Amino acid sequence: MNNSSNAERLDLRSMTLDEMKELTVNMGESAYRADQLFLHISRGVSNIEEIKQLPVSFRKELAKLAYIVTPTIHTVRKSKDGTIKILVRLHDGIMVESVLMHYRHGYSICISCQAGCRMGCSFCASTKKGLARNLSAGEMISQILLLEQLGNCHMSNLVLMGMGEPMDNFENVCNLIDILSDAKGRKLSRRNITISTCGIVPKIRELAERFPQVNLAISLHAPDDERRSMLMPINKKYSISEVMKAVKEHAAKTGRRPTFEYTMVSGENDSEKDAHKLGQLLNKMNAHVNLIPLHIIEGGKSLPTKKNDIIRFQNILNKYGITVTIRRSLGQDIDGACGQLKLSVKI
Ligand code: SAH
Numbered sequence: 001m002n003n004s005s006n007a008e009r010l011d012l013r014s015m016t017l018d019e020m021k022e023l024t025v026n027m028g029e030s031a032y033r034a035d036q037l038f039l040h041i042s043r044g045v046s047n048i049e050e051i052k053q054l055p056v057s058f059r060k061e062l063a064k065l066a067y068i069v070t071p072t073i074h075t076v077r078k079s080k081d082g083t084i085k086i087l088v089r090l091h092d093g094i095m096v097e098s099v100l101m102h103y104r105h106g107y108s109i110c111i112s113c114q115a116g117c118r119m120g121c122s123f124c125a126s127t128k129k130g131l132a133r134n135l136s137a138g139e140m141i142s143q144i145l146l147l148e149q150l151g152n153c154h155m156s157n158l159v160l161m162g163m164g165e166p167m168d169n170f171e172n173v174c175n176l177i178d179i180l181s182d183a184k185g186r187k188l189s190r191r192n193i194t195i196s197t198c199g200i201v202p203k204i205r206e207l208a209e210r211f212p213q214v215n216l217a218i219s220l221h222a223p224d225d226e227r228r229s230m231l232m233p234i235n236k237k238y239s240i241s242e243v244m245k246a247v248k249e250h251a252a253k254t255g256r257r258p259t260f261e262y263t264m265v266s267g268e269n270d271s272e273k274d275a276h277k278l279g280q281l282l283n284k285m286n287a288h289v290n291l292i293p294l295h296i297i298e299g300g301k302s303l304p305t306k307k308n309d310i311i312r313f314q315n316i317l318n319k320y321g322i323t324v325t326i327r328r329s330l331g332q333d334i335d336g337a338c339g340q341l342k343l344s345v346k347i
Contacts, residue, residue, distance in 0.1 A: 006067050006069075006091065009064075009065055009066050009067045010023065010065060010066040010067075011066070011067060011068065011069045011136060011138045012037070012041050012048075012066050012067070012068050012138070013041055013068055013069050013136075013137070013138030013139075013141050013142065014069065014136045014137040014138035014139075014141075014172075014175060014179075015038075015041075015138075015179075016175055016178045016179055016182070017034060017035070017038045017179075017182050017184055017185070020034040020037055020038050020041075021034040023065070023066070024037065027058070027061055027062070027065070029058055033054065033058065035184055036051075036053050036054060037051065037054065037062075038182070038184055038185055039184060039185060040053070041068065041185075042179070042182070042184075042185030042186045044145040044148075044149070045068065046068055046070045047068065048062055048063045048066070048067070048068065049063075068138075069091065069136065069138040069139060069142060070142065071088045071089060071090050071091070071139060071142045071143070071146070072088070072089050072146075073086050073087070073088060073089070073146055073150070074086075074087045074088065074089040074095060075087040076150065082101075082102045083099060083100065083101050083102070084099070084100045084147065084150060084151055085097060085098070085099045085100075086098055086099075086100075086143075086146060086147060086150065088112075088142070088143055088146060090115070090135075090139055094115045094132055094133065095115075096112040096115050096135065096139075096143070096162070096163055097112055097162060097163060098110065098111045098112060098143035098144075098146070098147055098162055099147075099162065100147040100148075100150070100151045100153070100155075102151075102153075103157075105156065105157075106155075106156030106157060107148075107151065107153045107154065107155050107156055107157070108155070108156070108157040108158070108159060109143070109144050109147055109148075109155045109157070109158055109159070110159045110160075110161050110162050111140050111143045111144060111158065111159075111160060111162050112126075112135065112140075112143065112162035112163035112164050113134075113135055113140055113160050113162070113163070113164040113165070113166045113169050113172070113173055113176075114131055114132075114133070114134050114135060114163060114164025114165065114168065114169050115131070115132035115133050115134075115135065115163065115164070116129055116130055116131045116132040116133075116163065116164070117130075117131055117163060117164045117165055117168075118130055118131040118165075118168065119165050119168070119198050119232070119233065119234055120232075120233045120234075121198065121219075121221075121231060121232045121233070121234075122230070122231050122232075123221075123231065123263060123265065123294060123297065123300065123302060124297070125297040125298065126162075126163040126164065128297075131164075131168075134164075134168075134169040134172060135164070135169065135172065136172055137172050137173075137175040137176040137179055140172070140173075140176050141176065141179065141180070143162075144158070144180075155188070156192060157192045157193075157194070158180065158188065158192065158193045158194070159193075159194045159196065159217075160173065160193075160194065160195050160196055161194070161196040161217070165197065165198055165200070166195045166196065166197060167195075167197045167198075167200035167203035167204070167207075168200065170203050170206070173195065174210060174211070177190060177193060177211055177214060180193070181193075189213070190211055190213035190214050191213050191214075191215070193214050193215065194214070194215040194216075194217050194259070195207065195214055195215070195216060195217065196217040196218075196219060196261065197216070197217070197218060197219065198219045198232055198234045199218055199219065199220075199232075199234055199235070199238050199243040200234065200238065201238045201242050201243060201246045204216065204243075204246040204247065204250055205246055205249065205250070207250070208249065208250040208253045208254050209253075212253060212254040212255075212256070213254070213256070214256075215256055215257075215259070216247065216250055216254075216256065216258050216259070217258070217259040217260070217261055217290070218243060218247055218258060218259070218260050218261065219232070219260075219261045219263075220240075220243075220260045220261065220262055220278075221261070221262055221263050221269060222269045222274075223240075223269070223274050223277035223278040223281055224240070224277060225239050225240050227268070227269060228240055231265075231268075231269075240281070244281065247285075248285065251285070251286070257286055257287065257288055258285070258287050258288070259287070259288045259289070259290055260282065260287055260288070260289045260290065261289075261290050261292060262278070262289055262290065262291050262292065263292045263293075263294050264291055264292065264293050264294060264304060264305035264309075264310055264313070265294045265302045265303070265304070265305065266294070266302065266303040266304060266305045266306070266309075267303075268302060270305040270309055270310070270313060272312065272313075272316060274313075275312075275313045275316035275317055276316060278317060279316060279317050279319065279320030279322060280320070282317075282320065282322050283320050283321070283322075284321075285322075287322060288322070288323050288324070288325070289317055289322055289323070289324045289325075290324075290325050290326075290327050291310055291313065291314060291324060291325070291326045291327065292327045293305060293307075293310060293326075293327070310326055311326075314326060
């Protein structure tokens with residue numbers, strides 16, 4: 001037994017292989033022990049004692065210095081379309097939400113990277129109570145492990161489109177990518193990871209430098225600064241033209257095709273004129289646009305754009321050579337859709 005609290009110990013699920021190597025070597029063990037440890041942690045082991053491949057003495061010493069973070073499932077909701085949403089309880093009682101979606105090409109998991117959010121977008125439920133705290137890489141990975149266990153499946157795609165702003169918890173998100181894609185662990189292709197951001201320009205540049213294979217999605221939601229600033233306060237700091245410049249640089253450097261998310265709000269950003277403005281903005285960019293009908297949130301007064309108007313909007317964008325998908329809103333009946341992930345703490 002050890003008496004140290006988790007606050008003083010290292011969370012193994014949040015550690016990259018290099019960090020684990022450093023730890024094991026500092027403990028006087030050979031580096032290959034780190035490989036073994038990393039593989040077991042990647043497979044989701046939740047207790048150091050269970051890693052029988054490691055010598056008993058090493059496990060004992062390790063447990064004095066480290067632990068494995070183990071968030072638990074508080075609530076499960078299953079949608080008619082097979083989507084599963086879970087409310088995950090973190091060690092301090094804070095809840096975050098994560099969603100498992102089954103597509104033809106495999107299983108996609110959408111995770112939260114922060115409890116709450118400080119970006120303040122007007123139509124988004126996750127930000128209404130501000131930011132509670134950042135999640136560690138281990139807490140993000142735990143959401144994946146819990147959903148895979150529940151759905152008895154293996155994730156093929158990861159999207160950071162749950163609660164929080166990934167670029168506002170950048171170092172932990174970078175660790176997450178490193179850990180998940182490591183060839184000695186889960187080997188998730190970085191091309192199967194998508195980071196969605198409200199447009200924090202310096203971090204878009206940094207992402208291109210550090211992880212050129214990772215996909216970038218930009219939450220745009222309006223074709224001009226005046227309206228975007230009303231919907232998304234971050235636009236006052238990084239205007240549309242600054243975001244577009246960074247996205248173009250990102251695309252040129254990485255060769256990845258950017259996605260723009262555009263939440264359609266009736267009478268606010270969905271006119272034919274808006275479609276033309278958006279078309280001109282994204283013209284010649286080889287961009288993809290994802291139109292998302294607004295999900296009405298508690299206390300929200302805006303309404304989603306009607307299906308026919310969305311199609312009209314899509315057709316105009318197509319004329320500019322832009323590919324457009326209308327997001328199939330999986331899990332709407334369980335509040336699992338975008339912007340409905342919120343801090344609904346019911347402990
Ligand atoms: N902070 C990141 C990721 C989280 S939001 C970002 O801003 O991209 C994931 C996507 O859902 C974003 O495009 C967001 O704008 C959208 N979204 C948020 N609330 C929504 C709502 N009520 N209806 C439809 N889409 C919403």
